[in-house]
Amino acid sequence: MVVLTSVAKSLKNLKIQSSSTHLFRFRSIRTLLLQSASESVKLQQLTDSDSGILEVNLERPATKNAIGKDMLRGLQYAFEAVNKDSAAKVLMICSSVPKVFCAGADLK
Numbered sequence: 001m002v003v004l005t006s007v008a009k010s011l012k013n014l015k016i017q018s019s020s021t022h023l024f025r026f027r028s029i030r031t032l033l034l035q036s037a038s039e040s041v042k043l044q045q046l047t048d049s050d051s052g053i054l055e056v057n058l059e060r061p062a063t064k065n066a067i068g069k070d071m072l073r074g075l076q077y078a079f080e081a082v083n084k085d086s087a088a089k090v091l092m093i094c095s096s097v098p099k100v101f102c103a104g105a106d107l108k
Contacts, residue, residue: 040065041074042096043081052089054082061097068106 040060046053056078058065065071082088095101 039074040071041078043078046092052087053092054085054088054090055092055094057094057096058102059096061100063106064100064103065095065097066103066106068108071106 040058042057042059044055044057046055056075058071060066060071067075079091082091
């Protein structure tokens with residue numbers, strides 16, 4: 001619970017400049033690598049454009065997906081991109097690291 005509270009506070013205090021020129025249309029692009037975001041977070045559409053199912057993958061195997069500032073930026077950017085897409089109905093948060101979802105907050 002302490003880790004989640006810490007992550008929530010960090011995310012709340014994080015400010016990201018978003019550019020209106022980088023609007024993503026999930027219907028036309030199958031996989032989106034989030035520009036100006038973290039390399040450790042990848043947003044992709046799972047099925048056809050009408051289903052509205054999207055997936056966010058956590059990809060930071062060296063730290064077992066520990067959530068640091070860079071990953072928080074990527075997650076916030078992904079959530080903002082999904083929020084702008086009216087066709088998005090479901091967002092799944094998954095790990096690309098085998099047998100690991102998330103180690104919690106990155107304390108380093």
